[in-house]
Amino acid sequence: MTSTTAPPDDRRARQWLAACALAYGLTHHIGFGLAWLGTVGDTRWADWADVLTPYTVLLTAAAALHAGRADVRSWAVYLVGAITYVEGHGIHLAANSVGNDTPGIAVVHMWDEVAGHYIWYAGAALVVAALARTLARTPAPAPLPALLLALGVAVTWTTNSLEGGTALMGLLVAGAFTIWGIRTRHHLGRVLIPAFAPAFIALTAYGIWQRGFPQPTELGWL
Incomplete structure (x- = not known):
């Protein structure tokens, strides 16, 4: 009896993975990047645009998993x-x-800064x-496009960890994925190295x- 399961489509999986990396880098800076649009009523235009973030990141990730024929355990990890x-x-x-509308409420x-960020970035x-x-x-994949997208992920993970107040968690996660990338460096897993090693180095430095992890806004940088 022959199996009817289709083989993984590596090329399409890489394309969706690239789309996911691009979406992650763009949408996770949307509040800063679109701040210039100003307000609409009591909210900001950037907040409305940010509603799209989970759709762009998670749907492209799911498409990559589907093309790569993820097993049940991978889908379970993805679902959680x-x-x-x-x-x-x-x-x-x-x-x-x-x-943003009513500052100063503890x-x-x-x-926002504690529970929301830790849960979001853990996900x-x-x-x-x-x-x-x-x-x-x-x-x-092809080295140059993969490198550029991976570095975009590194920048995003670093800035989110610092400005999001989750630097220690970000440091541990970056270290773990860097090791994973080293162990799979002869395959697609190598992209984990430029995606997370620079973040690990930057967060450590x-x-x-700073003798700690003050948010850049607290230092007046943003």
Whole structure:
């Protein structure tokens, strides 16, 4: 009896993975990047655009997993990660929008800067883990485009970890994915190295330099 399961489509999986990396880099800076659009009523245009973030990141990740014929365990990791990501992002978006309209409310800061960010970025890490588990040992992509996208991920993970107040978690996750990339460096998993090693180095250097992890806005940089 022959199997009817289609083989993985490595090329399409890499394309969707590239789209996911691009979406991650763009949407996770949307509040800063679109701040110039100003307000609409009591909210900001950037907040409305940010509603699209989970759709762009999670749907492209799911498409990459589907093309790569992810197994049940990878889908389970993705499902937990996606739920966590959506919950954290929703908490952050709502609390951040309220905080922009009515600054100085302690509970809003707690849900936005603490709970929301930790939950959101933990979900992102689980989604990356699902992608790595499925695709890390598939054929490597063209070096230059993959490098540029990976560096975009590195910048995003670094800035989110610092400005999001999750630097220690970000440091540990970056270290873990760097090791994963080294162990799969002869395959697609090599992209984990430029995606997370620079983040690990940058976060470590920042922590030593500042003797801690103050947010860049607290230093007046943004």
